[in-house]
Amino acid sequence: MTVAIHFRLARRGARVVRTQVGIVGAGPAGLLLSHLLQLRGIDSVVLEIRSRDYVEQRVRAGVLEQGTVDTLVASGVGERLLREGMVHHGIELRFGGARHRIAFERLVPGRAITVYGQQEVVKDLIEALLKAGREVLFEVSDVTIRGADTARPQIGFTHRGRGLELDCDFVAGCDGFHGVSRDAIPPGVLRYFEKEYPFAWLGVLARVAPSSQELIYSSTDRGFALHSMRTPQVCRFYLQVRAREDIANWPDERVWSELKARLETVPGFTLATGPVLEKGVAAVRSFVAEPMQYGRLYLAGDAAHIVPPTGAKGLNLAVNDVRVLTEALSAWYRGGDTSLLEAYSATCLRRVWRAQHFSWWMTALMHRFDDYDEFDLRLQRSYQEYVARSEAAATSLAENYVGLSLS
Numbered sequence: 022m023t024v025a026i027h028f029r030l031a032r033r034g035a036r037v038v039r040t041q042v043g044i045v046g047a048g049p050a051g052l053l054l055s056h057l058l059q060l061r062g063i064d065s066v067v068l069e070i071r072s073r074d075y076v077e078q079r080v081r082a083g084v085l086e087q088g089t090v091d092t093l094v095a096s097g098v099g100e101r102l103l104r105e106g107m108v109h110h111g112i113e114l115r116f117g118g119a120r121h122r123i124a125f126e127r128l129v130p131g132r133a134i135t136v137y138g139q140q141e142v143v144k145d146l147i148e149a150l151l152k153a154g155r156e157v158l159f160e161v162s163d164v165t166i167r168g169a170d171t172a173r174p175q176i177g178f179t180h181r182g183r184g185l186e187l188d189c190d191f192v193a194g195c196d197g198f199h200g201v202s203r204d205a206i207p208p209g210v211l212r213y214f215e216k217e218y219p220f221a222w223l224g225v226l227a228r229v230a231p232s233s234q235e236l237i238y239s240s241t242d243r244g245f246a247l248h249s250m251r252t253p254q255v256c257r258f259y260l261q262v263r264a265r266e267d268i269a270n271w272p273d274e275r276v277w278s279e280l281k282a283r284l285e286t287v288p289g290f291t292l293a294t295g296p297v298l299e300k301g302v303a304a305v306r307s308f309v310a311e312p313m314q315y316g317r318l319y320l321a322g323d324a325a326h327i328v329p330p331t332g333a334k335g336l337n338l339a340v341n342d343v344r345v346l347t348e349a350l351s352a353w354y355r356g357g358d359t360s361l362l363e364a365y366s367a368t369c370l371r372r373v374w375r376a377q378h379f380s381w382w383m384t385a386l387m388h389r390f391d392d393y394d395e396f397d398l399r400l401q402r403s404y405q406e407y408v409a410r411s412e413a414a415a416t417s418l419a420e421n422y423v424g425l426s427l428s
């Protein structure tokens with residue numbers, strides 16, 4: 022195994038593990054990076070604070086852009102995704118007592134999205150990595166990154182009670198919004214761009230067959246609701262709730278009655294209900310850290326940026342970052358070419374900012390803001406109707422939703 026081969030005793034008694042790329046975080050970004058690097062013959066070690074079971078069960082995103090699917094399939098981890106993923110050629114916007122379909126097949130021919138749970142992507146990647154003999158160290162603690170601005174950055178951590186050190190050429194900070202990588206960069210280097218929203222999303226996973234073939238984004242006076250799905254037997258729903266809402270305020274009966282109130286707004290639609298398998302509240306925020314690099318530390322995915330979930334872009338951005346980083350690291354290992362590494366942040370940020378705008382726009386289009394007055398509400402409804410009726414506006418939504426090709 023990679024780690025065992027490279028173990029050697031350091032001077033002060035701590036064990037030092039040598040690897041080419043040290044990766045912090047076994048979410049989609051860290052796991053996919055390790056997998057793509059391995060295909061290029063580049064060695065890496067992934068460090069994760071949670072257990073394998075926890076990261077494989079953590080319910081999050083579900084919408085994969087075509088480019089994300091293509092990356093996973095081309096790298097050999099798409100077999101189950103192609104078998105079990107549900108290809109969707111449109112979404113429904115629901116407002117004003119009517120359905121309005123955004124028809125991808127007409128507006129953006131040949132492009133679609135695939136509905137496949139993020140935790141399934143995570144399971145597929147972990148399986149591929151372990152099969153290839155890669156070491157993913159779960160349940161590590163005390164992760165610290167040192168010497169990011171040197172030629173030999175190091176990651177200190179504790180694993181099974183032992184203090185260890187990873188000696189790397191590069192470090193990839195893939196540890197999500199609450200990780201430690203961003204904070205390893207000296208104050209003043211990064212610029213932060215942030216927006217907080219006055220609401221959160223309550224996510225629900227339930228054992229029930231979908232009541233609709235396609236996703237429904239519903240805007241109502243009571244707030245926003247989203248009907249999504251995972252399999253023909255399991256659905257995923259989201260409700261706009263107050264910021265920092267306590268999940269204890271949402272017993273299952275209240276969840277279902279609110280979902281019904283916000284989704285059963287058109288004639289002939291009934292929401293099927295079933296046992297709730299999991300539920301939780303997630304903050305809605307926009308955040309970008311620029312640049313996404315300091316010395317030999319590269320930030321990727323949620324460690325560098327967060328989008329409101331309305332546009333379903335977070336996971337897809339994480340995949341794009343590590344795709345770009347893989348190309349850049351490969352060019353460096355092939356012949357010392359630093360140009361792609363130098364361009365990494367700017368290349369990723371082009372897509373990040375497009376996704377930021379789209380996610381902010383979709384959020385404003387569909388949510389109920391407490392401070393909206395009658396004028397604001399009329400403007401919002403006018404915009405919703407424009408998107409539903411104008412081919413140009415609908416095409417703009419569709420091309421952003423399925424994913425633009427920017428890099």
Ligand code: FAD
Nearest residue numbers: 046048049050070082083196197322323333334335336337
């Ligand atoms: P994460 O998935 O957060 O992974 C980071 C990993 O690092 C975690 O495993 C964490 O445990 C680990 N870690 C943290 N700190 C440390 C440390 N100190 N040391 C080691 N490891 C550490 N995106 C979409 O594209 N489409 C969607 O439909 C969508 N829906 C969403 C719905 C919800 C409710 C939420 C919350 C998010 C959604 N997203 C969606 C966003 C998407 O889930 C994230 O963008 C995605 O998880 C980012 O992947 P990541 O690998 O960058 O970060």
Ligand code: DHB
Nearest residue numbers: 082083249330331332333
């Ligand atoms: C899902 C999540 C989203 O944020 C979204 O916009 C659409 C679908 C989902 O989890 O299925």
